[in-house]
Amino acid sequence: MPAPVVMVHGAFCGGWAFEDFAPPFLAAGHAVLRPDLPGHRAEDGPDAVSGLSMADYVREIAALCARQVEPPVLIGHSLGGLVAQLVAARTPLCALALLAPSAPWGVPVSSLEEAAAAFGVQMMGPFWTGAVPPDRGVMGHYALDRLSPPAREKILARLRPESGRAMAQTLTWWFDPFMTTSLGAGPLKVPALAFAAEHDRVHAPASVRRTATRIGADYRLIPEMSHWMLGGPGSAEAADLILAWLAKL
Numbered sequence: 001m002p003a004p005v006v007m008v009h010g011a012f013c014g015g016w017a018f019e020d021f022a023p024p025f026l027a028a029g030h031a032v033l034r035p036d037l038p039g040h041r042a043e044d045g046p047d048a049v050s051g052l053s054m055a056d057y058v059r060e061i062a063a064l065c066a067r068q069v070e071p072p073v074l075i076g077h078s079l080g081g082l083v084a085q086l087v088a089a090r091t092p093l094c095a096l097a098l099l100a101p102s103a104p105w106g107v108p109v110s111s112l113e114e115a116a117a118a119f120g121v122q123m124m125g126p127f128w129t130g131a132v133p134p135d136r137g138v139m140g141h142y143a144l145d146r147l148s149p150p151a152r153e154k155i156l157a158r159l160r161p162e163s164g165r166a167m168a169q170t171l172t173w174w175f176d177p178f179m180t181t182s183l184g185a186g187p188l189k190v191p192a193l194a195f196a197a198e199h200d201r202v203h204a205p206a207s208v209r210r211t212a213t214r215i216g217a218d219y220r221l222i223p224e225m226s227h228w229m230l231g232g233p234g235s236a237e238a239a240d241l242i243l244a245w246l247a248k249l
Helices: 021-027 053-067 079-088 113-123 138-142 149-156 163-173 205-215 235-248
Strands: 005-008 073-077 095-099 192-197 218-222
Touching: 005 053, 005 079, 021 079, 021 235, 053 079, 073 079, 079 095, 079 163, 079 205, 095 205, 095 235, 138 149, 192 205, 192 235, 205 218, 218 235
Parallel strands: 005 073, 073 095, 095 192, 192 218
Antiparallel strands: none
16 A cells, blocks of 8 residues: 555645645555644634744644654645645654745745745734734745636635744744754655646745755756646646656655
8 A cells, every 4th residue: 555645734724725636646555644733623713823833833743743644745835835844854754845845943034025925924923923814915926826817716715724833933033032943953864756836836846945955855857837836737747747756665
């Protein structure tokens, strides 16, 4: 049996984000788990994420991976990609695949537009203690800009608040005295693949390449895609590339 696949969603989302991305893995015989990060379940209240740390997210996903009958393949998108990197640093995995991942501690952004996107997200609401509500304008402009209006609206309608503390630890890691998102020294000790989207305004290709170099991952650029790599044109190509890569391991 192929290894199980655990898919970790990004900020403001839930396991539903992988609804369109998971079918090729199911068709290939993988058991697919799409967990909600703590505080991100549909039934959770709007303040359920208040005060949660990236460490809380990592602890939850690491425990899920450890419960599998064999080390799983871990796939993470955006902030979930950083969660996946931190899990990979402490939990046995079969492989790690990252889609437009947030960078770990010490890896700087590579463009002014990226910095502007990070600043825009931080203007959404309180940080460190509160829950940050999703901003339709920011999400539509920076993350969902290359999706069709119906597809964009479907995602916007399902967004939920995100932990300000987790966002700050991710976007402004240099202010975090605890180095919460640090991977420690050296590359990750797991086969890893990092995808960048050509038109990504949140995590530019050059930044994803820096992350790939930092963790010792192979790097791939998907043309004509933006930050939301989980659906729309190009997402099937990304899924197929991951499956082909896994088949060669």
